[in-house]
Amino acid sequence: MLNALEIVTTVLVGLMVGVEFSVAFVINRILDALPDDSNQRGRSHGGRMLGAVMPVWYIGSLVLVALWAVAGWQHDGAGLVVTAGGLLVLSVVMSLLLLVPINNQSKTWTTENRPADWKERMNRWDRFHYVRVAVIVTAFALLVTALA
Secondary structure, three states: OHHHHHHHHHHHHHHHHHHHHHHHHHHHHHHHOOOHHHHHHHHHHHHHHHHHHHHHHHHHHHHHHHHHHHHOOOOOOHHHHHHHHHHHHHHHHHHHHHHHHHHHHHOOOOOOOOOOOHHHHHHHHHHHHHHHHHHHHHHHHHHHHHHO
């Protein structure tokens, strides 16, 4: 049972990392190359779509890591799993305090009502997101190491 939990958790966190990495280094770069209206509309749509899915994914991943840490407490790698869990907690806190407020604003923007500094706000979101990606990549690497 523990092996199944370890695998499911690692795959779920790995997929989350892949999506967030893709947003940071692929999707947003594609959107940034589009004209302003398309860029802003694409980011707003992405904020609505991923904003609905990612909270469940982040919290679900955190719950699974916590279950793994408890169930595998006596096994090798437990410290790595606990550390990965701490990093996932950090990523959730970062999301709630730094990224979600910007996302909640930007997902309602249209070309008619967006603020004059919308690009600066998106750049701020990107910078916070890069840090969050680094945090969850590290958590994922720790989980993979704990499996070895």
